[in-house]
Amino acid sequence: xxxxxxxxxxxxxxxxxxxxxxxxxxxxxxxxxxxxxxxxxxxxxxxxxxxxxxxxxxxxxxxxxxxxxxxxxxxxxxxxxxxxxxxxxxxxxxxxxxxxxxxxxxxxxxxxxxxxxxxxxxxxxxxxxxxxxxxxxxxxxxxxxxxxxxxxxxxxxxxxxxxxxxxxxxxxxxxxxxxxxxxxxxxxxxxxxxxxxxxxxxxxxxxxxxxxxxxxxxxxxxxxxxxxxxxxxxxxxxxxxxxxxxxxxxxxxxxxxxxxxxxxxxxxxxxxxxxxxxxxxxxxxxxxxxxxxxxxxxxxxxxx
Amino acid sequence: xxxxxxxxxxxxxxxxxxxxxxxxxxxxxxxxxxxxxxxxxxxxxxxxxxxxxxxxxxxxxxxxxxxxxxxxxxxxxxxxxxxxxxxxxxxxxxxxxxxxxxxxxxxxxxxxxxxxxxxxxxxxxxxxxxxxxxxxxxxxxxxxxxxxxxxxxxxxxxxxxxxxxxxxxxxxxxxxxxxxxxxxxxxxxxxxxxxxxxxxxxxxxxxxxxxxxxxxxxxxxxxxxxxxxxxxxxxxxxxxxxxxxxxxxxxxxxxxxxxxxxxxxxxx
Ligand SMILES: Nc1ncnc2c1ncn2[C@@H]1O[C@H](COP(=O)(O)OP(=O)(O)OP(=O)(O)O)[C@@H](O)[C@H]1O
Ligand SMILES: [Mg+2]
Numbered sequence: 001x002x003x004x005x006x007x008x009x010x011x012x013x014x015x016x017x018x019x020x021x022x023x024x025x026x027x028x029x030x031x032x033x034x035x036x037x038x039x040x041x042x043x044x045x046x047x048x049x050x051x052x053x054x055x056x057x058x059x060x061x062x063x064x065x066x067x068x069x070x071x072x073x074x075x076x077x078x079x080x081x082x083x084x085x086x087x088x089x090x091x092x093x094x095x096x097x098x099x100x101x102x103x104x105x106x107x108x109x110x111x112x113x114x115x116x117x118x119x120x121x122x123x124x125x126x127x128x129x130x131x132x133x134x135x136x137x138x139x140x141x142x143x144x145x146x147x148x149x150x151x152x153x154x155x156x157x158x159x160x161x162x163x164x165x166x167x168x169x170x171x172x173x174x175x176x177x178x179x180x181x182x183x184x185x186x187x188x189x190x191x192x193x194x195x196x197x198x199x200x201x202x203x204x205x206x207x208x209x210x211x212x213x214x215x216x217x218x219x220x221x222x223x224x225x226x227x228x229x230x231x232x233x234x235x236x237x238x239x240x241x242x243x244x245x246x247x248x249x250x251x252x253x254x255x256x257x258x259x260x261x262x263x264x265x266x267x268x269x270x271x272x273x274x275x276x277x278x279x280x281x282x283x284x285x286x287x288x289x290x291x292x293x294x295x296x297x298x299x300x301x302x303x304x
Numbered sequence: 305x306x307x308x309x310x311x312x313x314x315x316x317x318x319x320x321x322x323x324x325x326x327x328x329x330x331x332x333x334x335x336x337x338x339x340x341x342x343x344x345x346x347x348x349x350x351x352x353x354x355x356x357x358x359x360x361x362x363x364x365x366x367x368x369x370x371x372x373x374x375x376x377x378x379x380x381x382x383x384x385x386x387x388x389x390x391x392x393x394x395x396x397x398x399x400x401x402x403x404x405x406x407x408x409x410x411x412x413x414x415x416x417x418x419x420x421x422x423x424x425x426x427x428x429x430x431x432x433x434x435x436x437x438x439x440x441x442x443x444x445x446x447x448x449x450x451x452x453x454x455x456x457x458x459x460x461x462x463x464x465x466x467x468x469x470x471x472x473x474x475x476x477x478x479x480x481x482x483x484x485x486x487x488x489x490x491x492x493x494x495x496x497x498x499x500x501x502x503x504x505x506x507x508x509x510x511x512x513x514x515x516x517x518x519x520x521x522x523x524x525x526x527x528x529x530x531x532x533x534x535x536x537x538x539x540x541x542x543x544x545x546x547x548x549x550x551x552x553x554x555x556x557x558x559x560x561x562x563x564x565x566x567x568x569x570x571x572x
Pocket of ligand 2: 044045084160
């Protein structure tokens with residue numbers, strides 16, 4: 001089957017900096033694809049390019065069979081967008097936000113009204129139809145933004161950090177919604193800074209940095225390919241001295257961040273046995289996750 | 305939710321003549337409708353105070369101008385001033401909050417609509433709103449019987465529309481380059497105020513010394529008043545086509561610049 005979105009050797013510069021630097025991405029229909037990268041990696045710019053909002057310097061974009069940016073308007077007819085910055089209409093109620101937004105797709109009022117109950121229900125806002133936007137919590141606003149992105153019953157949905165700034169309860173609600181969408185056969189392109197979120201929701205993940213693709217695959221594949229299966233995190237007063245030797249003796253790779261030593265190993269038993277004999281050290285043993293991959297590939301330096 | 309495509313509604317075909325700006329116009333209309341009365345009163349208060357305050361207060365001390373009382377003379381200027389103000393405020397402060405603060409435009413751009421639809425919707429909306437302001441003043445004029453000839457005064461309606469489009473276009477261009485609300489003060493100080501003082505709202509522009517009159521002839525408000533004043537006084541304006549073209553040209557140039565500049569601002 002052909003891709004819902006296909007980006008080929010995409011390039012975009014602002015001034016001297018190449019923000020998107022030869023990016024390739026194929027979005028398989030019916031899947032959730034994660035686009036991960038540190039702040040400023042070029043995620044939002046990539047989404048804007050893929051929507052035909054800005055013109056690429058080079059490369060090609062095909063969205064739902066339409067060549068962009070030439071046929072952007074037709075393509076966007078079947079796309080929903082949850083933008084990174086909140087852009088709900090504060091002058092309107094929840095219901096009015098959906099009604100007005102549906103009109104931008106050329107939908108008749110009756111048609112949108114027929115969809116309203118399902119949309120409100122989906123967003124968990126059934127009792128809030130006549131509430132003004134400023135009276136909604138952050139989680140409700142994000143859910144409304146998601147419902148708004150569905151008003152045209154899109155085939156592809158772009159989600160730019162849909163859960164940033166939400167509490168765990170609100171985040172889980174959004175996750176539920178996104179799972180339901182993929183179950184319905186929708187195609188999702190999701191950017192997020194929560195690795196746990198990407199690991200749970202995404203079938204495939206592209207990690208980008210400085211506008212370049214640095215790794216791609218299913219979450220488990222990425223973990224298997226880039227980091228050892230187990231991580232032991234060690235904290236303690238003399239983590240300076242004894243434990244580094246310890247780590248070097250028992251694990252393949254270790255990294256010291258502040259007071260914590262991260263030991264990556266395929267065989268953690270020997271290290272754990274040794275640590276049991278050192279009660280002044282606290283340790284945590286866990287399976288490796290996507291965050292370990294992300295930090296290994298993109299480094300630990302702050303980006304802003 | 306089913307997986308069927310949106311059916312019915314307006315077909316969004318980009319190459320044919322498009323009315324796709326209408327949803328943008330409609331959005332603004334719905335917001336306005338919620339506060340229609342206070343908004344209209346707010347629009348009306350300022351020009352009305354000028355007209356009645358100066359017209360009655362100053363008018364008593366002044367001789368008739370060209371054979372009509374000062375209040376009657378002032379009426380046409382007030383219509384144009386009110387339309388200019390309304391179109392300008394809508395495209396500066398209100399459009400700026402939609403563009404910059406609320407990100408309404410960015411949200412719309414994620415739909416099939418393009419920037420031209422957004423700006424066209426805003427342009428026509430601001431002109432519609434200023435048409436209402438103009439009509440409100442016109443009603444006051446009719447109520448006070450300031451017009452010389454009712455049928456002739458109906459000619460003010462197209463003048464109001466043109467004036468609204470003119471200042472809405474200019475306002476959108478200024479909006480496109482504005483970093484914040486404070487910036488608009490420059491526009492008011494450098495463009496709007498000189499226009500009010502030199503364009504012939506309060507006295508005939510012919511009273512100005514030649515060099516200042518030459519400068520005033522460049523101002524769009526001068527042309528609006530050149531059309532509106534004779535119509536209130538029951539005469540057919542001179543050079544109708546010329547004045548109309550100038551207003552339209554300013555409006556189109558403003559709109560064109562707004563398209564270019566806003567694209568550079570939002571879509572790059
Ligand atoms: N219109 C623009 N003009 C100039 N620079 C821009 C523009 N848009 C983005 N940039 C720059 O491009 C880089 C990538 O920005 P982008 O928003 O795509 O990053 P991101 O991956 O979405 O980051 P974040 O996780 O913080 O949202 C940043 O350095 C940003 O400052
Ligand atoms: Mg971003």
